[in-house]
Each structure stands twice: as structure tokens, then as C-alpha cells.
Amino acid sequence: MFSFFKSKAKDKIPAEPPVEEAPIAEPEVEFTPEAADHVEAEPLLTVAEATSEAEPLPAKSLSWAARLKQGLTRTREHLGKQLTSVFTRNVKIDEELYEELETILLSADVGIDATTFLLDDLRKRVKREKLTDSQQLQGALQQAMHDLLLPLEQPLHTEQNKPFIIMMVGVNGAGKTTTIGKLAKYFQSQGKSVLLAAGDTFRAAAREQLVVWGERNNVTVITQESGDSAAVIFDAINAAKARGIDIVLADTAGRLPTQLHLMEELKKVKRVIAKADPTAPHEIILVLDANTGQNAIAQVKSFDDAIGVTGLVLTKLDGTAKGGVISAIAKVRPIPIRFIGVGETMDDLRPFVAREFVEALFE
Template identity: 55%
Template sequence: MFSFFKKKKPADAPAAAPAAPLPSPSPDITAPRPGGSLIGSALVTPIEIPVPGAAPAVREHWVSKLRSGLNKTGASISGVFTGTQIDEALYEDLESALLMADSGTGATAYLLDEVRRRVKDSGVTHPVAVKNILTDALTQLLKPLEQALVIGEFKPTVIMVAGVNGAGKTTSIGKLTRHLANEGASVLLAAADTFRAAAREQLEVWADRNRVEIVSQEGGDPAAVSFDAVSAGKARGKDVVLVDTAGRLPTQLHLMEELRKIKRVVSKADSTAPHEIILVIDGNTGQNALSQVKAFDDILQLTGLIVTKLDGTAKGGVLAAIALWARERAKASPGLKPVPVYFIGVGEKLEDLETFNAREFSQALLA
């Protein structure tokens, strides 16, 4: 399996200030862990980190699943290239197919212009060659989304994870935790999704599966849970603190404001945090996913994305629309960090979340 993040040595830090006290009272700071040892008010369990494997066959298996998952999207686009000549009808069909795949009007126009220009410059005459040109043009558009998640520059690296209900947010946190553990990172989970019933229990299941610690409070305030988790992560020397925030729609302004509060409170526990703010979006929702990205970015200034449920959808082209938005955002606000797609998902198993690779995705989409 390919390594999905870059490790950095922590920068020289100033003399440590006295640790901020945890809010009081702070009941149930961690869920009980079999075999753990009590330290203060927190129950700590030793974690056995598995040795990561990097066999190319594992990645090839993943690419095969990606290709299969994107079949519904790819079939509608690839069907355009079954003719015998390159003519205006081909371009019109390609435009319709890209729009049906939810690439959006902007990304569709960009790709069509690129394909037309490259066809003219290269002098190709067969539609199959146009398909190869489209694959290269799509790869070029998506390439800026292909960035590594950096862990280790800060300790702990605090990652806030947001997303609407049903996008696969909590499940993605569980899968991401497994990736981190496989790479040798120690992880602490924060059950700050106190808005949805049973969300804490769901995250505790993932903590058990991955043998990592969790900070939670039954019925607690999400910001207080987040503060506790970051403080505990610093005290215990964790590499990563993953904060599961409540799912909400961008139109629920009072709940979106709560996200701002969590971000502010996290920065009180660690003045450099949060270091990553990742949005989980459902690939099935097409252009609505792009609307979510824009809305959450306005509130939180996103640093990365996880795109789930790409298997079985006919709307995989939405990544092209996201790529064009990211390009325009970078031009409009040069001071902001880029918003890459760190991971994409094509299933429910732990191994069904993997790093995003622009060429792999383009080739799988247009296979």
C-alpha cells in the first residue's frame, strides 16, 4: 500500500507553557478500554501499531475496485468514442456526457476546449485517440488535488472532520484512523458529534476496531469535548487528534456557527490548531457536493476533502468541477492553502478508502 502522508520533524518549539487545565467537570473523558491503565481521570490503552505493507499488488487491487466503482460514470463518457470519425457530433455527445456526469458547465467547457486544441495540434483522426487526450486533459485538471496529508510538523496534528449527515463522515474517520495506525502514528479520537443520536457509540466502535483511545462526554458540549481531546492529545504525546464534528447542512446556520466555535476552542487548547480541516462529501450527490464544499469553506477555510461512495454513482465527474473551483479559489485568495482531495472511497470496508491519484482516477473513469 502506498504511503499516504508525509512525515515532518516537529519544528523547534518555544519553551512549553503550563498546560491549560481541562474544563471541569469533565465526565467520561474516555470510554472504558479493556486492559487499559488509569492515569488521572483518563483510561489509557497501549496500542500495538501494525507494520505497514507497501506491496504494489495492494494498490493494483484498489485501482481495480476504483475502475469498477466508476463504471457507471465512465460508461456514459466512453460510449462517445465508439464511432469512426472525429466530428462536431462527437464533441456535442462528449459535452452531454460530461454534463450528465456532473462535471459542471465550467469544467466541461474547460475540458472540451483542451480536447479540441490538442486534437487540432496533434492531428489525430480516430475517436480512440480523443479518449486518450481527454484522459490526459482530465489528469492535468485534477493534478492540483493530488497532495499528501502532512503529519508530524505539529504534535499532535489536530484534524477537524466535518460533513453533512449521511456523507460517511464517521465511517471515513474510522478508515482514516486505520491508515494512520498502519503508518505508525498514534491517534486519539474526539467524539464531538453530540448532535446525532448514537454518533458517540458509532465512533467508539471504530476506536475499538482500530485499538485507539477516544475522548467523549455523554451529552457534552461539542466544543468542550474537542478542547478535552486536544489537551489530552498533547499530554499523552499523540501524533494525531481526530475531531468528529456534528453532521449538519450548510443551511443550518446555527449549527454551522457551532463549527466556528469548535475551531475557536480548539485553538485555545493549541494555538497552532486545527492543522487540518477536512470535509467529507458524498460523491453520489454531484453538484450538491460542490455546493457543500463552497459553503463549508466559507465557514471554516477547508484544507482538504474526502470524497466517499464513488462506487455505483454516475456522477463521478464532480471531481472535475471541484478541481476547477479549487483553481479559481487559489487565484482569488492566494494566501489560502489549496484544498486537495486527500482520499476517495469506493466501499464500506476499512481498506476501501485510499489516497487520491489524478492519473489513476482519470484512467479508471475513462477505462
């Protein structure tokens, strides 16, 4: 039986009589507004009962620019400092210098394609601007990297559909469920109402964690103790329609790109979402853990080939020295990066801005 969780609710919602559950394929039933008011309410978990993956409440002592710079410390120390050591030596620009830059970029997971592109671009700038020594290269490389990343800077606009249905996908451990909680907070800050669908029915901890995020953000979570992920999300979308909700964030079970039978389940979820709303899903967001480096590229390709990813969220940039993977994504599979995460608080997930990112790498 499906359940609505609403934090701090004063009135209990009457429960339906228990029914025997059967495996759900692709729902064909109609959902009426009255059905949204006859669902079973279960006790909420308290924050103290949160799973170990739940994250602390936000700290606002630093500006976003400062948090971004702080979050990219490891990458800057690995990439920025090595580049700075090259740029400050005041040596002539020759093939040996280009080879040194190539090694540094590859070691930061910028990737072969992106590294080749950046160095080719750098050579053109050197010739065009008549640069003669390494000290003049830093600004040129920063601009080349900004130009490469700029096409990925496409903020997510949700006003064209109501509810705007976002399907969240990714491998286990990427931070998908936590990202949903942070996105709920972000959309609320824009004055939008949000509903969460606990579609990861394979992992109980994910469901419980999402309920905790619902409690923190004071939003409704639709969940089911066991059953079909697609059916939970189908129910959530129709409930959102009945209640006039702006945004639906639909969690899904973690998938490894090599598990083809499980990827088929994601295709089914996408089809079922379209049954609830023929225009949906309006966004399919793949959550990537920046610590996985070049493996993130394989994930992007596999998920995009299977279900057509429309946006990315890159999490845990504060925990890796290889944030250059963003450049690799830009060259290999340039899907918009909607948000990046550089910390553990709710406010540490923000829209990707190419200029801010590049400046935080080099400063």
C-alpha cells in the first residue's frame, strides 16, 4: 500500500482497507483527486533516526564563491598548483612545455579528448596573441577551459510544466537520494512546492533516508515498503496533479551500467511516467560521484544511451583531486551540468556556472 509522509502533520489521513498486493507492470488505472486523500499515513522517522548517509543541516558562514573555492581545494592543489608551478617559471613556450601541461591535465582526469582540445586551443591562442613565455599562458588556459565548459552551463527551468517531473538516476553511492533532498530545498527556496517519490524500492535505507529529507524540508514523500518502483512513481505523479504540486522528484534504484537487465527497469519507469503524464519525464538527471573520475564518463554514456539523460549533477567535488572530469564530460558527452555539489550541507548544491568553476580551480 502506498503511503504519504508529511512532516509535522497535525491531522491523520484515514487509511484504506488493506488489499493484497500483486506485482505491478505498467499501470493502466485512472487516478482521481479523491484518491489522494485516502492513503495510509505511517509514522515519520525523526532526524535522529536518519541513516548514516543523511547529511548535516546547512551552515551559512561562507559565501557560495568561498564554499566553491574551499570545496575544490583538492583539485586546485593537484591541478592548479602544478599548473601555477609551470606558469611561474618564465620559460619559453615549446613542445616540452606542452608535454608537461598534457601530463598535468591528464592526471587530473581531464581526459584525452579534452586535453587534446585544450592544448590545440592553447597553441592557437599563443600564435594569435603572440605569447612568448609560460607566464602568459595561465590566462589563456583559463579562457580555453571556460570556453570548453560554457555549453554545459544550462540552468534547469521548470516553469513550462506543472507538475514538472524529474526522474533521478545513478549508481548506488553516487549521492542520488541526498541530492534529491538538497534539490527539494533548492526548489522550495524558489517558492515552488515539491513532492518526493521514494522509487528506490530495492533499498530500505534509501526509502527511510528520503523520508528524513522530507521531514527536514517539510514536504510530502510517497513511499511503499515493498513493490514496484514504477508504480510508486506513477502514484506520486497523479497525487501531485491532484494537489497542485509544482515539482516531483522521483528517486529510482541504483543501477550499474553493466547490469543490462536492471537498466531495462529504468526504461520501464520512464514508460510508466509517460503513462501518468504524456509529456514526462521533463528532466532525467544522472547523479555522478566526482571521485569516480573517468568511470563517470562510462556512466554518462551508458545511462544516456539507455534512457536519454537530459542533465547531470556532479557531487562530492570536495572529496576529489580530479575535478577535471567535468572537462572530459564536456568533450565526450556534453550533457548540461545542472548542479554541482562541493560540501555536505543543503546549500552546497548549486547550479553550475562555468566561470565560477574555472576561477575556483586556478585562484
